[in-house]
Amino acid sequence: MTDLWDALRGGLLTRALGLAADHDVARALADGPRSVDELAAQSGADPGTLYRILRALASDGIFEEVEPRVFANTETSALLTEDGWDDFAHLFGSSWLGAITALDASGEASFPRVHGDEFWSWLKAHPEERAAFDRAMAQGWQRRLERVEGVGWRGDETVVDVGGGNGSFLLHFLELHPEMRGIVFDLPETVRDESEFGDRCVFVEGSFFESVPRGDVHVLGTIIHDWDDESALRILRTIRASAGERLVLIEAVIQPGNEPQGAKWLDLLMLVISAGRERSEEQWRELLADSGWEPVLFRENGVIEARPC
Ligand SMILES: C[S@@+](CC[C@H](N)C(=O)[O-])C[C@H]1O[C@@H](n2cnc3c(N)ncnc32)[C@H](O)[C@@H]1O
Known part of the structure; x- marks a missing residue:
């Protein structure tokens, strides 16, 4: 039963990881634990929302709440400080997840339907995403x-x-x-x-x-x-x-x-x-x-x- 629940909420995990990467949380924690209020102020997030995102991730071992509302990196979240992993989290949590939610059983790629272009042409038209993709690879x-x-x-x-x-x-x-x-x-x-x-x-x-x-x-x-x-x-x-x-x-x-x-x-x-x-x-x-x-x-x-x- 627990396993099925964990599988069902997988999309939320992907999105939460993408948001943590986009708000650069792991790099902000590279020198040690920091309060969620500081993290939010630095990245322009709503503190209450960022807290809920990090609390959920910490419940899966990605970040750790070491004191109330103070977070530190774990071995897994520290990977997000490296070029490539943070880019993967960004891609998964944004354009890929959008396309994943539109996957059907037709055998057709859903990315072009959702984003209006084939993946490679879309990357060409979005140089920052192309750079993120190249770093991820x-x-x-x-x-x-x-x-x-x-x-x-x-x-x-x-x-x-x-x-x-x-x-x-x-x-x-x-x-x-x-x-x-x-x-x-x-x-x-x-x-x-x-x-x-x-x-x-x-x-x-x-x-x-x-x-x-x-x-x-x-x-x-x-x-x-x-x-x-x-x-x-x-x-x-x-x-x-x-x-x-x-x-x-x-x-x-x-x-x-x-x-x-x-x-x-x-x-x-x-x-x-x-x-x-x-x-x-x-x-x-x-x-x-x-x-x-x-x-x-x-x-x-x-x-x-x-x-x-
Ligand atoms: C999944 S990545 C693999 C990159 C690299 N080989 C690796 O292992 O990390 C696929 C690569 O194929 C390239 N590619 C896509 N369409 C191509 C084409 N028509 N001609 C040449 N390269 C293409 C992409 O730009 C991308 O760099």
């Missing part, structure tokens, strides 16, 4: 680096990070591989600092529905899950046609049965945002075969390697 570079550790690199390849965002993954990857070169390929509006790219990495702008730069290895980190099968096939065929020699997908492989798996929920977010989906091993094999790729390795951590067939 960049936040996961370390985990992605760990996930590709098992991939066998020759050591002198040019790696094309297709849909590589602001380049955070590839730049850190190249630090570990001093003989390799990199190309970050993404839409022009991606918010990035090319002065950080150094002399072994460049940014190339374009669309993966048209062409992608040539390279020895094309890496796609959580790209294909953004798209339905038809668009996913177009992307994979474009890479194949651009003389792609080797594909490394950093994705998720949906496991059968009832085991908890974050990707089973991420799948619904992809549906909401862009009619994308997470895929089972069987679905990945079919998609790759239909686009001219032969999978050579499925790793448990969702890294899939493929070669042209």
Whole structure:
């Protein structure tokens, strides 16, 4: 019974977290506990309302009321002081949550219906949201680096990070591989600092529905899950046609049965945002075969390697 209640009020948790991020509460608590009146004065919130938001979050272990109306960070809320997590909380608590509430069982993405535009065009038209999205994506570079550790690199390849965002993954990857070169390929509006790219990495702008730069290895980190099968096939065929020699997908492989798996929920977010989906091993094999790729390795951590067939 308690579990069902906790699940039912999930939208309130998402919104409360988004508000805490938008009012910068975690950063205001970085040096120690503060009263809700101070927090409210600093962020322009109504003190009584901010108190109710933080009290609810604290009941889930996000912030802690250490004295009456005085709050401190917990390990979880402290994550919101980092670029990326606060951006995720903002996106989830605002534009994504708005679209989530409009999800229906038609198989159509609800984001364009609610916000009047496809997700990527909407981001282009809202540069601050685009910047927040790029920071949110960049936040996961370390985990992605760990996930590709098992991939066998020759050591002198040019790696094309297709849909590589602001380049955070590839730049850190190249630090570990001093003989390799990199190309970050993404839409022009991606918010990035090319002065950080150094002399072994460049940014190339374009669309993966048209062409992608040539390279020895094309890496796609959580790209294909953004798209339905038809668009996913177009992307994979474009890479194949651009003389792609080797594909490394950093994705998720949906496991059968009832085991908890974050990707089973991420799948619904992809549906909401862009009619994308997470895929089972069987679905990945079919998609790759239909686009001219032969999978050579499925790793448990969702890294899939493929070669042209
Ligand atoms: C989910 S993000 C993944 C970013 C990064 N690879 C990562 O793992 O964090 C998807 C990326 O695909 C890019 N993208 C969307 N449509 C694109 C297109 N038509 N051509 C190139 N990149 C595109 C977006 O700009 C975004 O950076």
